[in-house]
Amino acid sequence: RDSGIAHVTAVPDSVSTAKPPAVANAQVATSPTLAQVRLAMPAGGGWWRLDPAVSGPDRLLLVYHPYSARVSVRLPPDYRVQARTIFETDLDPAWSRRALAFPLKAPGPVFIGIDGARYPLQVAIRDVREHTAEDRGHTRVLFTSIGVLVGVCLVALVFWLVLRDRIYLWYAACMASQMLYLLCSNGEAYAMPGLRLLGRFAAPGVWFVATLSTIIGVNFLLVFAELRTRVPRLSRLLMLVGAWLPLLLLALLVSPWPANKDWFPGIGNLLLLLANIVAIAALALAWRRGGRHAGQMLLAWVPLVVMSTARAVQLSIGAPLSPWLEYGLPLVLACTAVVLMLGLADRMQAFRSERDRARQDAQHDPLSGAYNRVGIMQRLQHAVAEARAESRQLAVLFLDIDHFKQINDTHGHALGDACIRQLSWLVQEDLMPGESFGRLGGEEFMLVLPGVNGRHARDAAERLRRKVEGRSVVLDGVRVGMTVSIGSVEYVAPETPDALVKRADAAMYAAKEAGRNRVVAA
Ligand SMILES: Nc1nc2c(ncn2[C@@H]2O[C@H](COP(=O)(O)OP(=O)(O)OP(=O)(O)O)[C@@H](O)[C@H]2O)c(=O)[nH]1
Known part of the structure; x- marks a missing residue:
């Protein structure tokens, strides 16, 4: 793309104040079209004479990216001084502000004065249609980016309002x-x-x-x-x-x-x-x-x-x-x-x-991997609320390892821990969706069985008791047998979760009293 300018001559600053007819009396030069014309300021500013390569209607004198510069022009036919900056609010809205555009209404050399530019300015004389097409491309790119930025800003503001x-x-x-x-x-x-x-x-x-x-x-x-x-x-x-x-x-x-x-x-x-x-x-x-x-x-x-x-x-x-x-x-x-x-x-x-x-972490017991007291009680509360709201059945098993103190005292704490892990693993292996298992503390555990009635709960407890009894716990070559006592209860509305746990605990205690390694349903 050439600049549309055939010849550039620096002229004295007096051109800015000269009377209009005196400005344009120089000969039109015949040098080949200049590809790029950049007017570099001597300190403060300067004036130039530009000879258009082609004259004709619908042409614009363009000064690209003027930024901080103040651009003055004297154009044919009247050569009156017109001055512009991009900071003005009333520039011709037909064009974007990537360039200051001055329509050329008559043939003849043009004069341009630049003041306050911090770098050489690129100038050109172009056909209006050509410039308009370029300008549209520029505007599309610029406002696509602006659109993206406005969008992300709004999204971020909404996130801030909601998430703080x-x-x-x-x-x-x-x-x-x-x-x-x-x-x-x-x-x-x-x-x-x-x-x-x-x-x-x-x-x-x-x-x-x-x-x-x-x-x-x-x-x-x-x-x-x-x-x-x-x-x-x-x-x-x-x-x-x-x-x-x-x-x-x-x-x-x-x-x-x-x-x-x-x-x-x-x-x-x-x-x-x-x-x-x-x-x-x-x-x-x-x-x-x-x-x-x-x-x-x-x-x-x-x-x-x-x-x-x-x-x-x-x-x-x-x-x-x-x-x-x-x-x-x-x-x-x-x-x-x-x-x-x-x-x-x-x-x-x-x-x-x-x-x-x-x-x-807050709801799980690190040793057994099951829920801790807080976690299992929360599940129980949900289950009770659901059973009440939907008149559904609900059962709870309370499990306690038999003679756990003795296991600890005889074989050491590590084997006691292995018993806790094994019991937890044996129970969780058979958990159905919706059922929850947790360690209430020490060697006491609770199993919450939503949708299960008392009879089925007792049967499940019995299966579990037998399963635990049938598997011994092995640690470092030491093998011990383990049994559990289980209290099994069915929920009766409108009792509270705490009352339900108390009844289950009492049933488990009854199982212990009756000789351990058994299920008592209440
Ligand atoms: N290894 C181990 N032992 C624990 C843990 N928590 C509590 N214990 C021990 O568990 C034992 C609980 O014993 P008790 O409640 O008296 O039960 P028990 O009399 O041995 O047995 P039952 O009368 O059949 O319930 C205590 O010796 C505690 O030190 C633990 O996380 N790991």
């Missing part, structure tokens, strides 16, 4: 500030209701948003990748670099307005670069030390840093803007948002499994 985990708020703030920066640096913010106001602050407004988004990004990074605990030294260094950013923001706000604050971008970019280098080093180290979330963050953050650094370098050396650079940043930002969202989902999953494990 601050990480979602950090994530939403991080993505919202990146999105705002994208909109401001592209100029689109100044054409949008609600954000127009930002145009008043011109370039310092963009720097403010960029610095704010870096501060939020650093904090999000620290929390998300658990850098404080995984890499304490590097995270302190990151916080130290990050601490200068709010100071810089403060200086930007309180220094006299409207000075051009030219000192800001140099320091700001340096701090940004430093923060990025330290952040990547910290993430890489945390990842190597087993930080899964640091790895995810690295995967999400590095492409963004690479892309924004490449863009900054391209701008500062005035290299031609390739499409992958122009469109890469919004697309990479959208990918970053999605990868981080996956990271957040993974974090939530990790929390859930941790919670499930804690719940499991």
Whole structure:
């Protein structure tokens, strides 16, 4: 794509104040069309004369990515001065703000003056249709990314409202500030209701948003990748670099307005670069030390840093803007948002499994692997509530190992433990869905049998008693026999779970009294 400009000549600044007819009296040059025209500022700004390669109707003079620059033009036929910046709210809405567009209404050379640019600006003269098509492509890419960012921000905010985990708020703030920066640096913010106001602050407004988004990004990074605990030294260094950013923001706000604050971008970019280098080093180290979330963050953050650094370098050396650079940043930002969202989902999953494990630990007995007292009593309460609500049958068996103290005293505690494990295993082997088995403490156990009547419960208890009696317990070559006494009861509404357990315990006690190794039903 050529620039549509045949010849470029630097002209004296007096062109800006010269009377219109005097401006255009130079000859049209005949040099071949220039592929790229980038106007690099001498300190402060300058004026150029551009000779269009082709003249004709429907042509636009375009100044791409003017960012902080103020662009003045003097166009045929009247050569009146028109000045524009992307911060204005009333630019022609027909085009996006990736370029300032000036319609050329008559043939003849054009004059362009640029002031306050921080890097060489690319200019071209193009057909309106050609520019409109390119502009649509640009807008599609930009707003696809903005759409993704708005979506993830809303989802994160809803998650924060429901789950109250601050990480979602950090994530939403991080993505919202990146999105705002994208909109401001592209100029689109100044054409949008609600954000127009930002145009008043011109370039310092963009720097403010960029610095704010870096501060939020650093904090999000620290929390998300658990850098404080995984890499304490590097995270302190990151916080130290990050601490200068709010100071810089403060200086930007309180220094006299409207000075051009030219000192800001140099320091700001340096701090940004430093923060990025330290952040990547910290993430890489945390990842190597087993930080899964640091790895995810690295995967999400590095492409963004690479892309924004490449863009900054391209701008500062005035290299031609390739499409992958122009469109890469919004697309990479959208990918970053999605990868981080996956990271957040993974974090939530990790929390859930941790919670499930804690719940499991809180309700289980580590020795027998069965429910503990809390767990089995909770199952019993559910079963009683269900039996009441649905008039269903329910039975409970209370089991106690016979002469357990004697087993312990004769063969040692380890063999006693082996008895507990074996009994638990023998019972759980035959559990039907919905039935629960737990250890109430010591050598006492309870079996909850929903949907089972008293007679069937007694039969099941008898089978169980015989099964236990028939298997001896072996540990380190020592073999002992084990028997159990079982109390079997059927639930009678509206008795409480505690009353039911008491009756079962009493039945078991009766079995002991009657000589042990037997079932007593009550
Ligand atoms: N090995 C082992 N022993 C335990 C554990 N919990 C409690 N015990 C022991 O279990 C024994 C319980 O004994 P008792 O309740 O007096 O029962 P017993 O008199 O031996 O037998 P019965 O009268 O038939 O119930 C005590 O010696 C406790 O120290 C445990 O987790 N492992």
